[in-house]
Amino acid sequence: MSGRDKDDRQRSATGDDGSLPSLRGAKLTRPTAYEVGYGKPPGAHRFQKGRSGNPKGPGPKGAKNKSKMPALHEERLQQIVLEEAYRTITVRDGERAVTVPMAQAIIRSMAVNAAKGQHRAQRLFAELLVGTETANRRRHDEFLNAAMQYKVEWERELWRRERLGITDLPPPLPHPDHVVIDIRAGTARITGPATPEEKALYDQVARDKAELERNMARLRRQLKRETDPEEQEDIERHLRIGEEALHRMKQALGE
Known part of the structure; x- marks a missing residue:
């Protein structure tokens, strides 16, 4: 290629004065094909200019964490105490981990500390043990007395029905024959149906x-x-x- 032809080709690309062509005033057109991919959603699902992506706006602050006030008849604190008392936790028992209710873990810790010689733990554990045994004994005595009274009164009533020839009344549940009283052992048990x-x-x-x-x-x-x-x-x-x-x-x- 001659030097003259080379100069003519360079002038056609840059202009007669050798400068680069200007884009000022040129009309740019958007490419017809839109590539969809990461960070490039389809056109129908892109955010519109001047329109919020969350038209409903943010929710009220603290709405999810706001607790409902208890009703007048509710005792929320007692419910919370019981839920925490029987919530299971994992504790160490020697070389292994066991899952026990929170209340049991506390009593176990108290008993262990008492066995180690801690006087306060010994006193608290002894008081707790005495209170528990006293309550159990009271419930046992109440049940035994109620069972004995029930058996005696219904035996007397059934004897009265038999003596008077009354047969159209249903028998009691439980039947007094099914209420077994062991005076020597101080126990009462029901061996028959109760409902x-x-x-x-x-x-x-x-x-x-x-x-x-x-x-x-x-x-x-x-x-x-x-x-x-x-x-x-x-x-x-x-x-x-x-x-x-x-x-x-x-x-x-x-x-």
Whole structure:
């Protein structure tokens, strides 16, 4: 290429005076294709100019953490104390970690400190132990006295009904025969149903028990007559199953 041709090409790119072409007054056009990717959402989902991205505005300060005032009949502090007392925490028990309620962890710590010779812990633990045993004894005595009074009064009432021939009144629940008092041990226990629902279940178990006993008696008679060893083994197997079921029924009936 000659030197003249080279100069002509350079002037066509820069202008006649050798300066770079100016963009002033030129109309710029937006590219027709919009690349969508990270930091470049689709056009329909981009923020509009002059419009907030959160038109509802921020919520009130502290709205999520504001606690509701308790009603007049509520005792919120007691509820909080109970929730904290029975909230489970993890403590060390020797070489292992165990999960126990907060109250148990506190009592355990107090007992350990008392065993180590801390006088204040010893006094507090002794007072707590005496108070607990006293409350348990009081509840036991109240239950025993109530059970004895219940048994005596209903036995007297049932005797009155029998003497007068009254048969249209329902029996009491629990029945006084099912209230077992052990005077020597100082205990009272209920061996029968105490509610109508329990009574219905109790009666059903009693009927099933009677039916099972009849079937087992029939199997024992059949076993005495049977001479086939395989049949004898099968009958004995059914008798063992029946004995286990009968034992569970007697336990349910308090026998």
